[in-house]
Amino acid sequence: MDTQEFRKYAHELVDWMADYLDNVEDYPVLPDVAPGDIIKQIPETPPEKSQEFDAIFKDFKAKILPGMTHWESPNFMAYFPGNKSKPSILAEMLTATLGAQCMQWLTSPAAAELEEQMMNWLRQMLGLSKSFTGVIQDTASTATLCAILTARERKSGYQINERGFSNEENFVVYSSQEIHSSIDKGVKIAGLGLNNLRKIDVDENFAMKPAHLRQVIHEDIKQGLTPLCVVSAIGTTSSTAIDPIDEIADICLEHAIWHHVDAAYAGTALIVPEMRWMSKGVEKADSFVFNPHKWMFTNFDCTAYFVKDPMALINTFTITPDYLKTSVDDEVKNFRDWGIPLGRRFRALKLWFVIREMGVEGIRSRIRDHISYGQWLKSEIETHPEFRLMAPVPLNTVCFRFEPTGFNERELEQLNKSIMEQVNRTGRLFFMQTTLNGKFTLRLAMGNTNLTKVHVKNAWSLIQETAMAILETKKEGKTV
Numbered sequence: 001m002d003t004q005e006f007r008k009y010a011h012e013l014v015d016w017m018a019d020y021l022d023n024v025e026d027y028p029v030l031p032d033v034a035p036g037d038i039i040k041q042i043p044e045t046p047p048e049k050s051q052e053f054d055a056i057f058k059d060f061k062a063k064i065l066p067g068m069t070h071w072e073s074p075n076f077m078a079y080f081p082g083n084k085s086k087p088s089i090l091a092e093m094l095t096a097t098l099g100a101q102c103m104q105w106l107t108s109p110a111a112a113e114l115e116e117q118m119m120n121w122l123r124q125m126l127g128l129s130k131s132f133t134g135v136i137q138d139t140a141s142t143a144t145l146c147a148i149l150t151a152r153e154r155k156s157g158y159q160i161n162e163r164g165f166s167n168e169e170n171f172v173v174y175s176s177q178e179i180h181s182s183i184d185k186g187v188k189i190a191g192l193g194l195n196n197l198r199k200i201d202v203d204e205n206f207a208m209k210p211a212h213l214r215q216v217i218h219e220d221i222k223q224g225l226t227p228l229c230v231v232s233a234i235g236t237t238s239s240t241a242i243d244p245i246d247e248i249a250d251i252c253l254e255h256a257i258w259h260h261v262d263a264a265y266a267g268t269a270l271i272v273p274e275m276r277w278m279s280k281g282v283e284k285a286d287s288f289v290f291n292p293h294k295w296m297f298t299n300f301d302c303t304a305y306f307v308k309d310p311m312a313l314i315n316t317f318t319i320t321p322d323y324l325k326t327s328v329d330d331e332v333k334n335f336r337d338w339g340i341p342l343g344r345r346f347r348a349l350k351l352w353f354v355i356r357e358m359g360v361e362g363i364r365s366r367i368r369d370h371i372s373y374g375q376w377l378k379s380e381i382e383t384h385p386e387f388r389l390m391a392p393v394p395l396n397t398v399c400f401r402f403e404p405t406g407f408n409e410r411e412l413e414q415l416n417k418s419i420m421e422q423v424n425r426t427g428r429l430f431f432m433q434t435t436l437n438g439k440f441t442l443r444l445a446m447g448n449t450n451l452t453k454v455h456v457k458n459a460w461s462l463i464q465e466t467a468m469a470i471l472e473t474k475k476e477g478k479t480v
């Protein structure tokens with residue numbers, strides 16, 4: 001492709017992109033495809049000869065687009081949002097064009113220094129203490145793995161990296177029963193063994209019980225085991241439960257345990273000062289992670305990882321073969337030593353664009369709107385005779401279910417599953433379930449970039465109408 005063609009197609013694509021952003025609600029949020037539908041449209045072997053870009057783009061529209069789930073749609077209320085915004089998309093275009101591999105300072109000084117400053121910005125935006133230093137990671141899963149590995153190395157005097165495990169390390173990790181599966185994965189990969197991950201009880205709000213944490217730690221110490229790390233959550237994935245960070249932090253300090261705070265989704269809400277009660281005590285933690293790529297309007301991937309002791313992180317991950325050594329190594333941050341991969345994308349640019357274009361004020365006001373939608377739906381459900389709230393709603397994720405009288409637990413589960421499946425089949429809304437107290441629960445996460453109150457009202461109406469229609473057919477004795 002020559003530059004003239006590139007210019008032509010780039011303009012064409014930008015027009016398409018703008019139309020897509022305007023019209024995303026015209027697409028079914030969830031595509032109507034069965035497993036194998038897409039792959040059978042893609043040739044089994046690669047083309048030997050060059051193909052026209054027109055044909056490639058045509059196939060994108062004909063074969064790929066109909067198989068996409070539209071995360072950009074404000075009617076996407078499943079999982080957590082994977083937000084982006086127009087300034088973020090523009091930054092990603094520039095990042096792709098520069099194509100820089102930002103493994104260390106010398107391979108793109110601007111990328112390294114912008115990253116350093118963006119992490120300072122984010123730290124201030126979230127009201128985190130100055131004692132935290134930040135680095136961008138690809139995902140929260142990776143950041144949490146980094147925390148567990150750093151805790152492991154610091155506790156072992158950086159010896160496990162050298163000699164492997166001995167028989168003396170009996171490390172134990174703690175999290176609540178509601179914590180994200182990335183903690184299980186991190187414990188597995190760090191070689192600690194899933195048997196050494198303790199799932200602490202939660203209270204009626206699905207938040208970790210510090211008294212139980214304390215008790216389990218004492219029992220482990222009595223057994224000769226070494227408590228290594230506690231992972232607490234500001235906003236669990238299932239119901240955005242808020243662990244008592246302050247109390248957990250004190251327990252960790254008492255026993256010299258690494259305290260990692262997983263705020264992957266809800267961290268963004270700390271931009272709003274009235275939500276900072278959630279992070280009380282976080283300055284006592286060792287590490288903190290949140291994902292601008294979830295709720296903060298920044299394209300995947302972009303995870304902000306903050307640590308108290310960057311030297312511990314660097315000592316855990318540094319590997320400096322001769323070919324990576326540079327004359328400025330003592331004066332700069334080489335972020336290759338701050339995580340697992342050597343290669344790094346230029347991810348700070350999109351943060352810079354987003355924060356400048358929206359302004360902190362703009363981000364804050366949109367987050368406030370999203371939280372208000374959550375609170376509105378919460379009160380709708382509370383006052384509805386046949387729907388029941390299943391968890392507190394501190395933010396904008398609402399867990400609930402349809403509970404008309406005269407149905408047993410198994411029937412209620414079937415009824416709610418039917419509601420979800422029927423609604424999702426319409427293409428007008430996409431949401432998912434979770435399990436709370438062992439019960440099948442409907443869950444709406446309302447944080448999409450383009451979400452308005454109208455979308456939330458429509459979603460709630462659609463769910464109610466579907467529920468009532470299914471109930472009617474049940475009453476008439478038909479099967480669903």
Ligand SMILES: *Cc1c(COP(=O)(O)O)cnc(C)c1O
Pocket residue numbers: 080138139140141142180182233235236237262263264265291303
């Ligand atoms: C989404 C989520 C994660 C995982 O995030 P990735 O960036 O996809 O790895 C971890 N913890 C919580 C609480 C989450 O909501």
